[in-house]
Amino acid sequence: MEIIIGAPSKIGGTTIRSGCHRAGHVEARLLNSRPSRKRYGHLPNGGKDRRGEKNIPDPSSGRVLTLLVPEGYEIPADLDSGKYRLFLRFAPR
8 A cells, every 4th residue: 555645746748628518618718808990090101901801890899808718628729710600608607
């Protein structure tokens, strides 16, 4: 029998996924919220639009959210591809 009290945790990445999340549901923390960009107006002298022409303007009533997902391995690797739709559900703590 081996009894160890206060031993350090084993070295190595923890890839154990918690079983408390339902498939497709990820919990995140809100870091920042701001109004959407305004498309009207003129650029300063010599300035150019860095957003490109193919970008769709933000809706005037929209909000831009910055989220932190602690379990980053639950986010699909190809999230930037545009294959996914995201849904938000707000729940009190």
